[in-house]
């Protein structure tokens with residue numbers, strides 16, 4: 001429900017934390033005064049999870065659909081792939097492989113199509129701008145194509161054909177195709193992805209920014225440089241037989257809850273589970289295995305952690321190098337500690353790496369890591385005591401200036417003991433969106449490689465542009481400077497997921513045309529160009545029927561498994577179109593001379609897959625293999641120790657230690673994270689159950705000493721000022737300080753609210769990723785708190 005009008009006054013500004021002296025508003029439901037925090041002592045995924053699922057289903061108003069959805073989600077024989085995270089399905093097919101948050105994401109999509117013409121006729125965009133992001137999405141699914149009318153400040157219905165003509169005509173009028181940018185969020189199917197990039201490249205640009213530019217770009221670049229391919233090398237079978245699993249920088253209980261099953265089972269067989277994180281997250285202690293509902297009744301919890309290492313924010317590279325130093329020291333006593341055969345046969349640069357590690361003093365490593373020498377050595381002892389080690393990681397490693405260097409240090413450490421390309425061992429990036437890895441595989445990349453473009457040119461008979469296009473940050477800058485005039489987004493919520501919100505908002509508003517292909521109303525529809533379209537599409541759960549019959553789409557999970565997914569719900573409005581159908585319409589209107597069989601592709605996705613099979617390595621016989629039980633695994637050469645780097649070997653890297661330990665006098669380092677009740681910019685509630693926080697999102701988690709130094713008590717109102725690389729400052733007013741077990745000097749708070757603090761210049765020079773886990777801030781008591789009317 002939308003909040004009453006009197007509470008919405010200035011809400012837009014207060015959501016940006018831009019009103020001094022007033023509590024900021026989060027992007028969830030309008031907060032009340034009943035916020036609280038307590039220590040969470042229960043296992044992850046227990047009764048709290050069950051209750052939370054119940055509430056979501058109740059609110060969705062379609063409980064039966066919700067329950068039915070559970071039973072077909074992630075099953076091998078039909079059903080749809082969970083639209084939540086990218087954790088792989090259980091290959092044994094034994095479990096009803098679902099989790100609390102997967103249920104939330106699927107149910108969210110099952111909402112009725114209430115964002116229809118009546119709804120839009122009743123509200124100006126200026127009015128909707130005052131609604132919280134929660135309220136915008138709570139309207140329901142989008143029902144029909146809408147076009148913005150500046151005269152009325154309202155979205156009005158437009159036919160699909162007119163919408164296509166508007167986009168096609170506007171694109172063709174541009175001086176160059178590079179004046180348009182085409183964003184992707186990681187929920188797109190492989191088939192839609194492939195059509196999207198084909199349209200964009202046939203049109204003539206590589207301006208394909210995507211959510212990966214803000215997510216795992218650093219992992220892709222690091223792994224490509226080190227092992228010759230941008231993906232991890234392990235699969236779930238490896239998880240089943242590893243002696244040690246290190247989980248770095250990932251809040252698994254919230255963001256990949258099905259992983260808990262695998263952690264718990266690893267614990268049962270005695271594997272070492274190491275959690276490296278400035279926060280001790282819920283999944284690092286105990287869990288009730290998400291699918292074992294019987295355990296709910298008996299409160300049977302399983303351990304999911306043997307060691308927690310509370311690293312400083314940004315201290316991972318130093319920590320890993322400290323472990324490497326201890327390994328080399330041990331090797332001086334016992335040469336067998338190193339896997340000499342592997343190192344000699346498959347790697348390049350070990351002598352230089354050893355020299356660098358030996359030359360780095362313990363004092364520097366300890367200071368940078370924020371973990372004492374004994375702690376680093378304990379971790380090293382564990383590493384030396386285990387034969388098969390997987391190191392998995394997520395955003396706490398990538399969203400830093402040194403993200404690429406840190407991921408390469410993960411590989412360095414694995415190499416020393418041959419933990420790569422053999423069973424039970426290897427690097428394992430934990431991806432975010434359910435198909436973000438597939439999107440990259442199928443061509444969404446603003447820096448495409450030349451062999452891919454060569455095959456695309458040959459098979460699809462187009463002449464794709466060869467020079468790199470704009471990523472996310474580059475696109476925002478180009479919209480600001482007027483170099484990009486048309487912005488198209490296939491999914492996602494670019495306006496809110498991006499850094500420097502006011503600057504990004506301004507950039508979007510300068511565009512001649514913004515086009516959003518979406519399932520639900522969000523901020524990116526409210527912050528729009530001079531002309532704007534909302535094109536509503538089918539989601540993963542919706543039944544997709546085209547001229548050629550019922551269609552399935554494919555997705556690729558974190559471990560390179562590709563499988564087919566079928567929606568099961570009748571679309572909530574007859575006006576919804578599939579992403580493939582929308583893309584075919586847009587492409588035909590943009591490229592009237594095109595010889596690409598757009599309509600034929602949209603009629604039957606088997607035809608898209610047949611073309612993809614010719615363009616994409618590893619996709620041979622795609623149609624047959626995708627339909628097999630559990631689909632197929634894309635060949636990953638590095639898994640077989642076939643390293644496609646220029647030297648043909650895995651490359652050790654020789655990064656210097658980051659020089660970001662000291663943020664400056666009185667300053668702190670801030671990491672932005674997700675709460676348990678959100679999926680990126682979609683907020684389900686103001687609670688963060690596992691962190692014990694209820695009713696509030698506008699918070700900053702601080703160490704007790706840092707609170708005391710500032711004379712702050714829990715829940716005091718504070719202003720947070722960030723210091724950008726380019727010397728500019730940004731402030732959010734009216735947040736609340738929350739005491740938390742986090743290393744001194746480190747703080748955390750929620751995205752997307754705190755995206756205001758990430759300046760446009762605050763991106764990594766290694767990956768172009770916004771450094772949203774490493775903002776330099778000052779926290780001060782809010783001045784002059786006025787009561788709200």
Ligand SMILES: Nc1nc2c(c(=O)[nH]1)N[C@H]1C(S)=C(S)[C@@H](COP(=O)(O)OP(=O)(O)OC[C@H]3O[C@@H](n4cnc5c(=O)[nH]c(N)nc54)[C@H](O)[C@@H]3O)O[C@H]1N2
Nearest residue numbers: 249250251255313314394395396432433673674678679680
């Ligand atoms: N329910 C739910 N599931 C999701 C999402 C969601 O929003 N909700 N989002 C999806 C997406 S797109 C993604 S990319 C993933 C994100 O999954 P995560 O990477 O788990 O997401 P974040 O909440 O950003 O949390 C990052 C973790 O890194 C830790 N961290 C922060 N800084 C550092 C550091 O310097 N070093 C170390 N070692 N750790 C650090 C934080 O304490 C936190 O535990 O989840 C996916 N799954």
Ligand SMILES: Nc1nc2c(c(=O)[nH]1)N[C@H]1C(S)=C(S)[C@@H](COP(=O)(O)OP(=O)(O)OC[C@H]3O[C@@H](n4cnc5c(=O)[nH]c(N)nc54)[C@H](O)[C@@H]3O)O[C@H]1N2
Nearest residue numbers: 185211215491492493497518519520522672680681751772
């Ligand atoms: N400060 C900070 N900023 C961050 C991050 C962070 O950790 N800190 N994380 C970054 C990361 S990892 C990511 S991945 C990005 C996320 O950025 P995005 O992927 O752009 O954002 P989402 O919130 O996932 O997008 C939600 C919207 O997607 C649309 N949608 C949902 N399902 C579908 C579908 O099936 N098809 C279509 N066409 N649309 C659909 C709905 O309209 C919904 O409102 O945010 C990044 N921003």
Ligand SMILES: [Mo]
Nearest residue numbers: 211215432433
């Ligand atoms: Mo992500």
